[in-house]
Amino acid sequence: MEATIKLSDLFKIIKGHAFLIIAITVVSISIAAIISYFVLTPIYTADTQILVNQKNEKRNQYVASSQIDADLQLINTYNVVIKSPLILSKVIEKLDLDITPEKLTEQITILNTSNSQVFTVHVEDTKASRAVEISNTIADIFKDEIPALMKVDNINILSYAKLSENPNAAKPNKLLNMGIAAIIGLMLGIGIAILIETLDTRIKTEQDIVEILDLPIIGLVSPIIDKKTINFAKETNKLSIQSRRVRRI
Template identity: 25%
Template structure:
C-alpha cells in the first residue's frame, strides 16, 4: 500500500483509533492507582585495594585495575544469601533471603569501582534501613571472609560507604504520568494495527479508489447514500435541486462523452450490477430522467424479467410490456408509455416469463432494439445482476455496452471482478462503473455531499416539450 492508502485508513478509522488510545491511557492510569506505591533507597560503596605508603605509581595503577575487575564479581555478592541472612538477622525481617533478594539489586557503572545497592520496599524507612544494612554486611563479608588472606594479615580490599541510603520522600513506582503515556501509546498501536488488518481483510468497495484496483474502466460517477431512497426513488424528478440529483446530471454528462460504436444512431446501455440491492434500478430511472431533461429522446426499458422495479418507480402500468412484445402478443408502439412531458418513454417488463434469458437473447429482442435505436437518442435497459443470471450479459450484445453499478460498503471486490469477467467472457463491452451509496462524510465521501445546487430557475422548461406521444420508428 502507498502512503495515501495508510492515510485513508487512519482517516476512515480515526474514531476507533482515538477510542483505543484513550482507553489505553485510562487503563494505564487506573493500573497506576491500584498498584501499591513503592520506594527506592540506594547506598553507594567504594571498592579499593590497599597499598603501602611508598607504593610506586605502577603499583597504584595495578591496584586500581584489580579493583575494577573485582567489582564485577563483588556485585553478585550483594544480594547473595550470605549477605542477606545477616541483614534479616540485624533488622529482624519476616522473610527469607530469597524473598529479600527480590527487593535488592546492585549495579556498577562502566569503568568505575563504585557499587550501587538499591532496595525497593513499600515502607520508605525500611527501604533505607535495608539498603544501609546491605552495604555494611556486604563490606564485612567481602573484606573479612572472601578476601581475607591467611594469617593475621589485613585484607588488601577495602570497601567504604561513600553515600548512605536516605529515607525516600517520593514514590519510585508507580509512575502515573509515564504509565498513562505508555498505556495510550499501546492503545494507539493496537488501534492502528487493528485498523490496517480490518482494511486488508475487508474486500468491500468503499470508494472510487477501490474500483480502480479491480478494473481500468472509468468511474462514470458517484451517487451519495440517501436513507430516504425508498420513499422518493426518483430524486431527479422529486427534488431537482438535491445534491444527489446533481450527481445524476454529472453522470449524464460523463455518459454523453463515452466513446461507443458510432455506426448506431443512438446510444444504448445495459445497466446492471454484480449482486442485488446495489441501486441499479433507481440509478437507471434517474439517469433516464436526467437525460430527458436535455431534450434527448430516451427509452427506458425494464429488462429485469425476474424482479422488475421500473414500473413501480416510474408509476406506470406494468401489466403489459416487454415480454408481450417479444412473444408477439403486443406491438411496441402500443405498450411503450410516455412519462411526463419530456421525451421519455418507459417500456415495463410485463408479465414475468419462465425463460427470461431466452427471451432477452432472442432475435425478437434484437429487432425491437434496432427499432428503438432509430427512434431514440438513448436506450437504457435495467437488467438483472450479472452474478445471479446471464440476462444482462446476453442482452448487452445488442447494445453499445454495459455499465456496472457497485454499491459502496456492500459490493465486494471479488464480486465486481467476477461481473467484469462475465462480460469479457462473451465479448461484451464494459463502458464504465457507477458507484452508489457513497457516504456523505469521511474519506470515502462523494464531493456532492457538501455541494448545494442553487439554481434560480428550474433545470428545464418542461412546458416547451410537445405533449403528443412519440411513435416508434418516427422522428421526434
C-alpha cells in the same frame, strides 16, 4: 490478486474511522492508567555507595597502580559476598524482615562503573523507608564482616542512602506506560479500520467500480421510483399549486 493500500487511501480510511480509532486509543490509555495507578505495586529504590581503597601509606606509584588493579578485581568477589546468605541473614535478623535470603537477593543489584573503585548497593522494595534501611544495613554489615572474611581493610562507606520527604516510586513509570498504551491503541485502531475496509467488499461509489473494473464510467442510472411514489408526488404538487391559487384569490 494482491491488495495494496495507497497512502491517500490510508488517510481516507483513518478519516472515515476516526471515531473508532480515537475510541480504541482512549480505552487503551485508560486501561494502562488503571493498571499503573491501582493494580501495579509501587517499587522504591535506595542506593548506598561503597569505596574500595586499600590503605597503604608506604607505596610508590607502581605499587599504588597495581593495588588499584587488585582492588578492582576484588570488587567482583565483594559482589558475591554482599549477596551471600552470610551477609543477608544478618541483615534480615537486624531489621526483623519476614523474608528469606534468597528472596532478598532478588531485590539487590550491585552496580559498578568500569575501572571505578566505587560500587553501589541498589535495593528495590515496596516501601521507600525499608529500601533505605536494607541498603544501608547491607553496607554496614558488609564493612564489618569483610575484614574477618578476606583479611582486608579497604572498605569505606562513601554515601548512605537517604529517605526523602516525598519519595517517588521508580516503578511503574505511569506516564511511560500510558504513552506506550496510546501508541499501541492508535496502531490497533488503524489496523482494525484497515481490516474493516478490506473485508467490506460492497460497492458504494462510482469510484469503486472504476477501481475494480479498471474502466471509465460512461453513464449513470438515476434512482428508480415506483408508480405509487410518482403519483403521490404528482398529487402533492397539484395540492401545492391549488393552495397557491387560493392564496392569490
